Amino acid sequence: SLVALMTAFSGCKKTEARKPGEVLIGFSSRDLSAEYTAKLSEAVVEYAKTKPGVGLVMVDAQSDAQKQISQIENFISLKVDVIILNPCELEASTPAVDRAKAAGIPIVLVNQVTKSAGNAYIGSNDVDAGHIAMEAVAKKLGGKGGVLMIHGIMGTSAQLQRETGAREVFAKYPGLKLVDHQTASWDRAKAMSLTENWIQAHKGKFQAIFAHNDEMAMGALLALERAGIKKDVYVIGIDAIAQALTAVKEGRLDATVFQDAVGQGKGSVDAALLLARKQPCPKENLIPFQLVTPENITPFLK
């Protein structure tokens, strides 16, 4: 049976001795079971493959900042040339950045900043995403009406920043009322149940639902459709996952906020290679969010 174990290992390829000039990138992804991050990570992997002389080790932090720090420590002992970090948290992933810098390994942050700046940052500010989404709501409602907000897992950076962005808009439009807000932990089924309950509790008192991501927006959408009151409620999410885009195109979902996963992924690899080859690299590459509505959907569908 030990033999069986050994053969299990031999199935995996040995990390070959590195050829001179080859660049090894370590990439720690926030959570590969989340669709958006998975898309971004896939872009990183695929894009790195197209570059000659580049190796990549990808690991998944499964939303645990502690684990992510461990992974950066592993990268340091693996002696990678450069690290791409897709941080789990703004604060809690900071030591990961500090560790890498202390070890003299350049580090690129993607999609989320940390307290300590990396050598480069590719991405967008989640506060903007919340802001853009709520602005769209405000515009649709003419600055007046009841809104429900569905949070992601409480206390995560994305949830906090998207909420902050949304709150800015509420402050701007006194007529906009936050009727209720509640977490559905990024989960579609939970968002669906939550929305069903809200339909009972706040019937007629809300005209829009803003969900912190598209999964939850889809859940809210399904609940509203089932109750037959979708036409009275404006629903918007963030991320522009495939299903959400389709729903926007079909006119079911009103809008989503596009975050360029592929662009961020590719950008981070480019930055990493520049840093690894000690070439100058721009400190920040902000890829803006875009509001996706049925009117401008076509280019996003691909």
Next chain:
Amino acid sequence: MLQALELSKDFGGLTVLQPTSVDFLPGEVHALMGENGAGKSTLMKVLAGLYRPDGGHVEWRGVQADFASPHDALVAGIAMIHQELMPIPDLTVAENITLGAEPCGRFWQINRPAQRQRALELLKELEANIEPDRLMRTLTVAQTQVVEIAKALGRRADVILMDEPTAALSEQEVAALFRSIARLKARGVTIVYTTHKMDEVFKLADRISVLRDGRLVGTSPASELNPAKLIQLMVGRELADIFPVRLPPTDEVLLEVSNLTREPAYRDISFRLHRGEVVALAGLMGAGRTEVVSAIYGLQPATSGEIRFKGRPLSLRDPQDALAAGIGMVTEDRKGLGLIPALGLGQNVTLTALREFCRGQMIDHKAEAVAIRSRVAEFTIKATSPSQPIAQLSGGNQQKALLARCLLGDPDLIILDEPTRGIDIGAKAEIYSAIQGLARSGKAVLLVSSELPEALSLAHRIVVLRRGSVAATLDAATADQETVLRHAMPL
């Protein structure tokens, strides 16, 4: 010294102990007698602080004692040997014996050599040869019982409540225990003793209190009683000779065991059992009797040898095979291998033969209820209702239920491992006649019993085991206790 004053106890509305007053004097052996379910264990548990009384109180050295837990009672000097064996399976023998009274150093760290020494001393006092470093789970039932006794002796208590301490013991250990009791008595220790073995009572007791249906019938000096009178008090009627007449067996061989071996437990065991015959396996504790019958029931298959049943060889991998062939068994380890504690009495009884009350895969509740009712009556099992969880029944009644379970399946060969353990004298008589009834109806019984009189009067033949081998096969009609013991003793 210790006094029970108008003690009473209810369980969920059922009064188990009517207001009862008894006093126990220093240095006496006070026997508590009564049928199964009379309330003996309950009374003892109240005295030991395990149950809080619902009425009355306990007086200890002249002051009212209000024991909130066994811990309080132990501190006051009252220890108890429980009827239900309570080993901690994954601690060692020494740790079990000293549990709750470990010899400790200055920082509550355990002094292991002292602990071991203490255990050795206590076991020696009981003349038991058990290695103190063994894990409790590797012990036989009898050895476990010895450890329980040692545990209570080790508390240096002024009162020791002994609830059927000899139920699982064989003659040798019983004798050792009695010697130990004599020494305790000489030191002024009070012993409260419960048993269903009549001879023990008159050997030991100074005074006897009799309980019937939770009520004290009376207390009198042992010298004023004789077995017949005592039984009359306990049962409320007279009991004729409890051993029924044996009929000669048939010639038809039902079971033939040859060269059955599973080292190191037993080897080369061969014997035959005819229809209509009762054969007893005798031997000292650890002689391997339980292991041999376990193999015939498929509980722990032998490694070599042959079992022929009804003329055909049997391969037994588990009890299902045995049951399918027509072999039933009542195991010795009631708690571990018998009871399903949370199931009701009735469901425990029908468990093995459930198929008989089924239409297809579905249970016919009516038929089941009828069968249960008749069995409960037949075996005089005392319970509030057939759905009462069996764990709540008194020890003897649990044993009767298991016997009923085994017989419900109507097996041809019935293996009984210590079947009358903890059973009162009246019920014993019923079981004995049931055993003869089985033999008469052309079935066969393989009996393991540590009570030699029982084995001698019930069985046609006695197979004596010594250290896992057959030492002799005796004709019960001509053999006596000395002969059996002589063969059973290691040379």
Next chain:
Amino acid sequence: MPALDRHLLHRFGLLLVILAVGLGLSFVTDTFLSVANLTNVARQVSINGILAVGVTFVLLTAGVDLSLGSVVALSGVACATFAHPGDHTVFIPIAVGLLTGAACGLVNGVLVTRGGVAPFIVTLGMMTIARGLALIFSGGRPVANMSSELTSLAGDFLGVPIPVLCFASVATGAWFFLRNFRLGRHIYAVGGNENAARAAGVPVERVKLFAYGLCGLLTGLAGVVLAARITTGQPNAGQAYELDAIAAVVIGGTSLAGGVGTITGTLLGVLLIGEINNGLDLMGVSSYFQAVIKGVIIVGAVWLDRRQSRS
């Protein structure tokens, strides 16, 4: 039916808590007691309910199944993969979902019975394995584009939500089975005292295998229902569902040590959890406090219930 009576009395404390919470909610909110909302509650509890019924069997044998949530996801993904419009009749994806669940359950059962590995470890292993497989099969993306026949499984039938019908029939069947079938009795016996059950001729291994397999099958059903409800096979769905399901069962009086418990108890447990979730949402309690209140009510309910049944 004395057993039933005894049981309802036993769980009387729990029933009281459920009614008290319900009464409180119908005072505080004006929607709780509406037909529409009670239908909601029923719909929302049905997935947890199906899982809870399944895991009741496993818990009764003194086992545990931590893989529920992941297997829900895996079955959902498997079902959705075969449910694209025009691909197959609706029975195929349903069968695929159910069988996936049952297969996982059987693997659990075999490892527990033949392998002798503790159920906690086996099902913890299955938890990560099934999650991994769900992600692998789906490529980490939700499997969307499900046929409307399948998603209509989350709709209504004669005004009653189909998930609720599923749950109701599963619960009724399980209740009937445990009471009236020999195998049902054997499950209690195995959980009550495995060695004694074996000595009494109960086929312990087969009984356990059945319990795990059935639990897996029902988990598969929950996966299909969930996929229909959220119109996707979501590889990361069902996170921590096992905790809610086991909690419901244990609240309902089933012992983790096995051998004790009933489906009616499980139903009450499921209802209590569903009621709390719905009620707190209706009252608009902030999600931080929701967590605290939910914990307190659950512990409190069990505490009351046990006090009640002791006296």
Next chain:
Amino acid sequence: MPALDRHLLHRFGLLLVILAVGLGLSFVTDTFLSVANLTNVARQVSINGILAVGVTFVLLTAGVDLSLGSVVALSGVACATFAHPGDHTVFIPIAVGLLTGAACGLVNGVLVTRGGVAPFIVTLGMMTIARGLALIFSGGRPVANMSSELTSLAGDFLGVPIPVLCFASVATGAWFFLRNFRLGRHIYAVGGNENAARAAGVPVERVKLFAYGLCGLLTGLAGVVLAARITTGQPNAGQAYELDAIAAVVIGGTSLAGGVGTITGTLLGVLLIGEINNGLDLMGVSSYFQAVIKGVIIVGAVWLDRRQSRS
């Protein structure tokens, strides 16, 4: 020390698996066997290790603690709140973290012993309550800006990471305690047969209270170490940490039914999990397959171990 020998032999299969996996990893990667990487592994397992040692006590009494992860978060938040630079000496936040954990543990213990509620329910309740409290106290935001004295707790001391030192001393202490102290043996007795222990005069309630309290205290320690490591009190930290900790303990041979198990076994379990996590990351195995492989190795290791110790 016959008990120790017996034990190491018992867990020999597990040790073999750990060595075999290690050997495999040092062939496949050229970094696994480096001092730097092994230090990494040690550092990475220390939080899970501290939790596992704590929960060993609870599992030995036949209890369970599902609240570990949430209490880690709560203690971390509590610690971080008092750890802003210049506020207090470093001992105050540490003490606050430890006491928060201990308090949660004691509440668990009281509810289990006095309230008679099943440990599963009590600690599941505490799981959601502690998470809620962590969010309430922190306002849902990470508590940042911790003093460098506190965060230096995640650093090195004489070249050895301080978390590793914490873990090592906790484990040694617990090992010694369980073997040699009266209370330690009483923990086994209570888990092995609660009624027997009570009848022998063991103060069962106090023993359990101690076990839950100690587990809570160590959870608090883990919370402090985690906060130091991630330089924040993160209210949503520690998700599902209880599963990893309990898994390590059970892999190490501790029975969920109580009464059986050792700290050395727990150590081996912690090591195996840490080794797998580290190794699979080093090899760059895709995380979906990691989940599957991890599940298979854990179940396989326990299976081998039990086979080995049976024969």
